[in-house]
Amino acid sequence: MPTDGEISKTPLLSEKYSGIPKHLLDKAQAAKSLIFETRTKSTSTRQRLPVIPQGIEKTKFFQALKELGQQLGQENVEVNDKPLVDGWYMEHEEELVASAVAYPSSTEEVQKIVIWANKYRIPIFPISMGRNLGYGGAAPRVRGSVVIDLGKRMNQILDINPEDYTCLVEPGVSFYALYEAVKAKGYDHLWIDTPDLGGGSVIGNTLDRGVGYTPYGDHWACHSGLEVVLPTGEVIRTGMGALPGNNTWQNFPGLFSQSNLGIVTKMGMTLMPNPGGYESFMYAFQKEEDLGDLIDIIRPLRISNILENVAQVRHVIQTLAVKGKLRSTYFSGDGPIPEEVVREHVREMPIGDHTWLYYGMSYGPEHIRKYKLEIIDNEFKKIPGARRIDPKTLPKDEYFWSRDRIAAGVPDLVELLWVNWVPNGAHVAFSPVSPIRGTDAMKLFKMGKSRHDEFGIDFLPAFCVGLREMHLIVEIVFDKDDPKTRKAANDCLREMIDDAAKEGYGEYRTHLVLMDQVAGTYDWNDNALMKFNEKLKDALDPNGILAPGKSGVWPKRYRGRGWEMTKASENRSEGQGVAPAAGTRL
Incomplete structure (x- = not known):
């Protein structure tokens, strides 16, 4: 159990730019308490040496950092020689570790850092606040990069x-x-x-x-x-x-x-x-195969803006997982939790039995909402067994109310409670994009479920529907202290990326370690897009110092030297050095 002191470390927005509003403090403390309760991994305390980026001598690197400190203030350049401490949800592994962090206070100071990096050919990696959760957090793609933390002093x-x-x-x-x-x-x-x-x-x-x-x-x-x-x-x-x-x-x-x-x-x-009024609604659908019909019903309603917001269709397992409890609360067996076990537990909950939930919101004055909601109700109830959930029957801690706040533009922090599904929970996302078609939704669902079953992982899918496309967001939750489950998560993701590409689905966003593989799937016309990106990169970044490898685009001095992280690379992040500067004696 966490101590009062550990929980009280959660900063408020009034105290720190990265803090939370005071009215969310109790919720944050409760969420953090759940994480401590499921944590078995000990926090690293061993001292570690800073990583030196390839292509620069150690002595010269520290001289360069001292020079940068003279420009920004020594307190605003921090050598990364401290233990790697787990965050709430993700850890920054040794393969993706920074050498130092710089904290600029203005555009002019960012310029100084970039000019400095070019002078010494040191890789830099900018972050805003480092909360790219599920996709790499604040870690740089190239080991030893100097992270530029733009958020700490540029937060106005x-x-x-x-x-x-x-x-x-x-x-x-x-x-x-x-x-x-x-x-x-x-x-x-x-x-x-x-x-x-x-x-x-x-x-x-x-x-x-x-x-x-x-x-x-x-x-x-x-x-x-x-x-x-x-x-x-x-x-x-x-x-x-x-x-x-x-x-x-x-x-x-x-x-x-x-x-x-x-x-x-x-x-x-x-x-x-402000639309002058709003009303959240939620529909439950009973069968797995209802997904296809539901998506086909959603498409014309979404395109015509009867369904107005980026809504979600979530699988029943997430109804359990978002409660923030360990899956062992419901099932202690091996392999993916059986759906019948999930359904057995949700029958006892306020929403009742279902396979899919649709969360949406209608905006505008009451008479306009009434008109749109009647159209939606008539369409959704074409699916046998579909039912609209009465919000009055739901307790205030039901996840529905978090979606209600978010769809009204009110920030919340409930979503990641499903990371507590396993001890020492971490997560990584698979997020392909497809047309808003039932056949595509079912194909992606079956594809993902098959791979999750193969690797013994619980499948947590949600479809986010835009105006002309939809994202399937699959969060793989794994125990970061267990090498076996870490490997299963990685292998499952890599197989799904290839499976999706074969069917014509590409990811809209991905984790640092998967960027090369995902970029490689966009290979139409003999990799014409990548060749174009490389030309742009070399023209705008001739020394290859800015976020090398981001989105799978490598500058010339890294290219062809084995820096890509693919299935074959076994997740090793560093290649065979970098090309020397023109005129450099080897």
Whole structure:
């Protein structure tokens, strides 16, 4: 059990840029307590030496760090010689460890870091707040990189425009912070859109193509102008921001999604008008095969905006897992938990028996909501046994109410309770994109379930439905203290990536160790896209210093030297050195 002192370490937003709002403190303490209760792995306390990036001598590296400290302040350049301490949900393994961390306070200081990195040819890896959970967290792809932590000292909300419904933020602004700032200014006519967890960076989530659950849920589609430091140290502004004195920079979009072509230091974001009312709803569907019919019903309703938000279709096992209890609470056998056991337990819960749940929300005045909800009800009930759940029958701790808050633009932190499904819970995500078609949904579901059964892993699928596409989000939860389950998770993921690619499905986002494999699936026309990306990388980043390997794109001095992490590489992250600088004597 955690001590009171351990739980009280959870910082508040009023104390730290990365903290939580005070009204969520009890919920955070409860979640953290559950994690401590299921933890059997001891925290590392051994001293460790800092990792030196390949291509630079140790002495020269520390001289370079001292020089950077003179530019930023020595307290803002930290050598990573401390034990690797597990976070709440993911650990940063030795294969993906940073050599040091730099904390800039401005775009100008980011420029200084980039110019410094070019001078010494040191790899750098920018993060916003490091909360890319399930996809690598704050770890760099190249071992020994200097992480640029943009969030710690660049965390200002630079503008909230109540007339244009826009904001301008720095990388350290979380969804919590933006929400609280909008409320503090009394802008009740403005909503933000938040992902499942509100503690991550608005910029970081948007650049990695994260989503939320209001009609503004496609964050990349809702971003606008960017300020970007290029790998050479030059600064550009995209879109209308390139025009001096322009007053629509926050209203018109730009570039740099999921790239290693620049460091975003400012971003404009659109805010949603308060719709004047909202109403969450949830439907339960009984059979596994109902998924196909449901998705086909959803498609025209979503495209016509009768179904207005990025809603979720979740499998019954998640109804249990999101309670935050160990699966041994329900089943102590080996292999995946049998569905009949899951169904037996959910029958005793307020929602009752089901295989799929649809979580949605209708927006607008009551008479408009009534009209849309009647259409939805008539369509959904074409599926035999479909039933709408009455929210009045659900207790306040039911997961439905977390989805209700999130779909109303109110950040929450309930989602990751399913990480407690196993002791020492960690998670990694598989997230292919497909058309909104029932045949595709069933194909992906059966494909994923088959592989999970093969590797003895519980299958936790959820479909997130956009306007023209849907994401299947599969979270593999594993015991990070058990080499066998870690390997099973890795092997299962790698097989699913290949399975999906053979059927024409590509991942929209992936973990650091899987980026090379995923990038390799986009190989149409003799890898024309990768060749194009490499040309861009070499032109904009001639010294190959900015996030090498991000999204599977390697700069010239790493290319062809075995840095890729694939099935054959056995997860070794370092290649056979880097090419020397032109004119360097070997």
